Amino acid sequence: MSLKNKLPGLLGFGTAPLGNMFRNIPEAEARATVDAAWEQGIRYFDTAPFYGAGLAEIRLGAALSRHKRDDYVLSTKVGRVIFDETEEPAARNLGEKGGLFEFGRPNRIVNDYTADATLRSIDDSLKRLNTDRLDIVWVHDIAQDFYGDEWLTQFETARKGAFRALTRLREAGVIKAWGLGVNRVEPCELTLDLSEAQPDGFLLAGRYTLLDHERALQRLMPAAAKRNVDIVVGGPYSSGVLAGGTHFEYQKASPEIIAKVEHIKRIAQRHNVSVKAAALQFSLANPAVAAVIPGASRPERIAEDRAALAEVIPPAFWHEMREQKLVAADAPLPVDRKQEK
Numbered sequence: 148m149s150l151k152n153k154l155p156g157l158l159g160f161g162t163a164p165l166g167n168m169f170r171n172i173p174e175a176e177a178r179a180t181v182d183a184a185w186e187q188g189i190r191y192f193d194t195a196p197f198y199g200a201g202l203a204e205i206r207l208g209a210a211l212s213r214h215k216r217d218d219y220v221l222s223t224k225v226g227r228v229i230f231d232e233t234e235e236p237a238a239r240n241l242g243e244k245g246g247l248f249e250f251g252r253p254n255r256i257v258n259d260y261t262a263d264a265t266l267r268s269i270d271d272s273l274k275r276l277n278t279d280r281l282d283i284v285w286v287h288d289i290a291q292d293f294y295g296d297e298w299l300t301q302f303e304t305a306r307k308g309a310f311r312a313l314t315r316l317r318e319a320g321v322i323k324a325w326g327l328g329v330n331r332v333e334p335c336e337l338t339l340d341l342s343e344a345q346p347d348g349f350l351l352a353g354r355y356t357l358l359d360h361e362r363a364l365q366r367l368m369p370a371a372a373k374r375n376v377d378i379v380v381g382g383p384y385s386s387g388v389l390a391g392g393t394h395f396e397y398q399k400a401s402p403e404i405i406a407k408v409e410h411i412k413r414i415a416q417r418h419n420v421s422v423k424a425a426a427l428q429f430s431l432a433n434p435a436v437a438a439v440i441p442g443a444s445r446p447e448r449i450a451e452d453r454a455a456l457a458e459v460i461p462p463a464f465w466h467e468m469r470e471q472k473l474v475a476a477d478a479p480l481p482v483d484r485k486q487e488k
């Protein structure tokens with residue numbers, strides 16, 4: 148049930164920004180960003196119906212249509228169905244993440260984790276992506292950040308609906324893998340506790356980053372490793388602030404977060420290290436992690452991601468991060484792996 152043998156490398160590309168997450172991205176810029184990812188050798192692409200109410204899927208599908216389908220791995224998500232009729236994007240109830248995708252398409256989004264909606268959503272995604280198959284399907288955002296206390300009700304619907312539908316599709320060979328795509332650790336823990344659900348992995352966003360990893364480290368990673376369930380790390384830059392941007396958790400970063408990033412930056416500068424490199428390499432150092440999928444809406448970011456992955460970080464940087472308690476004492480670091488060899 149592992150993902151590691153299904154993913155073409157440690158670096159993928161996340162298309163949430165291409166759904167006009169924070170700004171109205173010109174079509175040519177969105178296209179150039181996917182093309183840059185391809186040119187940089189990236190062959191795993193993640194998207195979702197939710198990203199701009201279909202916009203990211205449409206843009207990704209158009210950009211990938213000139214490549215052979217066998218040459219890349221594609222994941223999208225279920226749990227939100229996109230309708231033809233429209234609504235006011237700014238008025239959507241998105242829990243803590245209000246305002247997200249305001250610049251996306253205005254199509255009505257309906258949360259639905261039943262089996263029927265799962266199948267419908269996959270059909271719709273195939274059309275928008277202009278392809279005949281998906282490799283991985285994530286059940287999207289059944290968690291507290293979008294549903295507050297109602298999240299367990301949504302989870303229960305997904306358990307009886309989406310989880311079973313996706314298990315059947317995997318058994319029939321229609322998809323290769325499924326799991327959850329969430330910004331919270333608890334739904335992943337709960338899924339691992341179910342004997343009937345056998346996910347292949349989790350797309351865990353923002354919860355195994357330099358800025359936030361304690362709970363996943365202590366609880367999810369060991370449980371996932373025991374079950375051979377791999378983690379794909381989404382939001383490795385905490386939605387931007389670790390890469391020079393201004394967002395944390397998809398909102399304007401607070402002064403506390405900015406101060407913490409500045410602290411990391413000062414140490415990084417002393418060791419001639421980029422924070423971007425530290426962020427990507429930290430997430431990948433945990434043996435449960437199969438890949439990182441930073442997002443971007445500008446083509447030049449992809450070369451930065453590649454360079455960040457290849458950057459040689461001196462061990463002294465990691466030792467200082469640990470000494471200054473900027474990473475959990477027992478978080479695996481790249482320097483530990485080197486020492487093990």
Ligand SMILES: NC(=O)c1ccc[n+]([C@@H]2O[C@H](COP(=O)([O-])OP(=O)(O)OC[C@H]3O[C@@H](n4cnc5c(N)ncnc54)[C@H](OP(=O)(O)O)[C@@H]3O)[C@@H](O)[C@H]2O)c1
Nearest residue numbers: 161162163328352381382383384385386391392441442444
């Ligand atoms: N629930 C889920 O399943 C879930 C949740 C979150 C994320 N994900 C997945 O994970 C992927 C990655 O997460 P993410 O895209 O939300 O966040 P991220 O990868 O943590 O950060 C991406 C942001 O960093 C910014 N950035 C990169 N380099 C920069 C630089 N040099 N200066 C300033 N800003 C810079 C990008 O800005 P630009 O846009 O300007 O390039 C982009 O907005 C998503 O795209 C999605 O595929 C899944």
